[in-house]
Amino acid sequence: MSERPIVEARGLVKTYHKGDAEIRPLNGLDLDVGQGEFLALMGPSGSGKSTLLHVIGGLDKPDAGTCRIGEVEVTAMGERDLCDFRAANVGFVFQVYNLVPVLTARDNIELPLRLLAVSKARRRSQVATALGMVGIADRADHLPSELSGGEEQRVAIARALVTDPQIIIADEPTGDLDEESSGQVVDILAALSAEHHKTVIMVTHDPETAERANRMMYLHKGRLLDRNPRETTVKETFP
Amino acid sequence: MMGRLLPFMWCNVWRNRRRSVLTVLGVGVAVFVVAALGAAVEGMTFPVREVGSQELLTVREAARANVLASRLPASYEDRVAQVSGVKAATGVLSDLAVVGTDMAHVFVRGVDPDRYRQVHDIVLDPAAWTAFEADQNAALVGFRLLSRLDWHVGDEIEIEELRLRVRIVGEIPEQGVDLESHMLVRRGYLQVARVAEGQVSYVLAAPQQGHRATDLAAAIDEAMELAPVPTETTSAGAFAEAVIDDFMGFIDYLRVMGAITVVITLLAAANAIAMSVRERTREIGMLKAIGFKPRLVLSLVLAESVALSLMGGLLGVGAAALVVGNERGSMAGLMLSTSTVLTAVAAALLVGVLGGLVPARTAANVRTIEALRGIE
16 A cells, blocks of 8 residues: 555544443544555444444544545534535445435436536436446336345445445445345445445455455454454464 | 435425325315315405405494494585595495395495496496486496396396395496495485485595595594584595404404414324434435435425425315305305415415424434434
């Protein structure tokens, strides 16, 4: 990673209070992600993976620290500017696909472009490209209820990449899918990184899915580790 | 921005068809009720309001607020006519009868043709006026009354309550002033029929150009100060207000009923929109995540609410036009005016905006990451 990272997080701290207990999912966390990199974030439930994604994607603010995407420090932006920034620069893929049930796959994918005031002709062409990239052009005019879970998630990925964002943030994108569909979705995310040079940051619980990424990191006690601390413990305990 | 998202908004309106149809029907029924009540109020007050639209003065017996009960010597018309600033004056004997099976109110005015025309500019077929001048038993009838009672020019009619038998010699056409719902008969004939020879109900006076009605009213009262029957002069507008005041209790009741209907519908519409917003909390989170600003989310939800309400409004107004705004409605004393229609549509708009406001604000203000987790 010789060139400047596209995502640069420094000293991120985030604290929640649950009753009297203080939970600190991010505790001085640092992270660099390079252009075109496919990064998988792993960690147990409640370890702060989603919190980290929300901070990087400009959906949540840290209590301390900074996060830069490209040339923009997202942690310093106001809510309105963040909305504009997310619309143009960040693509989101969620575990539950969050498609609008009354819109066809094509219209769902087109929605972010309408928000960006893209002309009709360009919208048509960009949607067609996105549909082609996720391989569901033949399902474009179907409603979400007429699609399988894997197809719905592919529509959601197309919606995330249709604006040609700088990064794609995927929060457990295979969490609700069967093995075959999971494989297809991860194939697409890997191809976006490898062939289209998109930066993908994915949270997953599944080690097999994570292994498809260029790099895996583990969130442990509010910081990122390059290796799974549990595996380390096992190996060190039983050499 | 909203323009580009209108197709999206429209799809959302029909997300739950059954609920949307029920909401539209609910608003439609409410708007129909508002329009029908408005038509009833309009029908009750139109004849007297029309009187008030003219720059005429009414001189009546001071002791009697109700002009139908007022009695003045007919000679007062000459005394009023001599007051400086009065262009012309004429005594009118006025009475009211209830006619027909649908109990139509017929306001009858006994007038002296020559003097009345000097005071009152009536757009009328000259032949009809000539016939009215020539025949003591002639009557001119407003077109609304003709239509309502299915009377026709040439008919001989009898109003038993007033002991009148007259021949209709002409129709008073639409002219934006009173009389459209009235009947004019010859004063002498009405005086005999009502045993009121030498008497009138009130004197109508027209001011000369450049004289204000209110100033002239004071001048007339001053000039008539020593008259045997004390008088009170009001502008036609004030007179109309006084008559409407008599109905005001009932009119207020109708208005309260209309307002209650609107409030009930508002609550129902608000509940329907709130349910719709609650059901798509995650989706709203997604919209905000991909860049929809809170104000845009608010506008989208409000637009849905207003679209539903306006559809209901148009349905209600359309139904009111069919049921109330036809000849039968007119015969029953209802009058669906443009202002009533606009009021009903405004009520629908109000239901849409107020009903959608709370759910729209909830949707706009929900934290994106909480909405994505399905937390409202």
